Amino acid sequence: MKRSFRFPEHYQYQSTSVWLEDTGRGIFKLGITDYAQYVLDDIISISFPETGYLIEKDEELVSIDSIEDTLVIISPIGGTILEINEELRQSPELLNESPHEDGWILVIELSSEDDLDQLYDINEILDQHQEELAENGFTDNEDDFDEGSYEDLEDSNSDF
Secondary structure (H helix, E strand, O other): OEEEEEOOOOOEEOOOOEEEEEEEOOEEEEEEOHHHHHHHOOEEEEEOOOOOOEEOOOOEEEEEEEOOOEEEEEOOOOEEEEEEOOHHHHOOOHHHHOOOOOOOOEEEEEOOHHHHHHOEOHHHHHHHHHHHHHHOOOEEOOOOOOOOOEEEEEOOOOOO
8 A cells, every 4th residue: 555645845844753834933833744643643632832831942842642652742942832723632633634734733933043953854854754664664665755745655564
């Protein structure tokens, strides 16, 4: 069975699990990647800080529970939480259904531009993703990773 994982080119990435979208003026939207929601499978709950909270870079930010596992997101940037996606409290499955659109998690106002130096661009994250897939039993079905938006993969019977 073929499976495609979407990695939008205009995002920056903390890891193969977390994306950030620069919305302008030091404001960033944060969410999980298509790959992360696939690995988690059926997401059942999410916990996150309230708006107005000042988060430090590398501080625990969000916890996402699924039937199989828990993903703890460590904040890739420091700043003030401006908004959270309240819909996720009642409908955490939005993370599975639409991780890049309706399933965004929160919005942060950046406190230091230095924090952006440790984020990955699309080419770096695709390289890292390809390595993770190989380690977890996926085989890459196509060698075309240059454009970066999608990867076509053949799903093995592995959990990842």
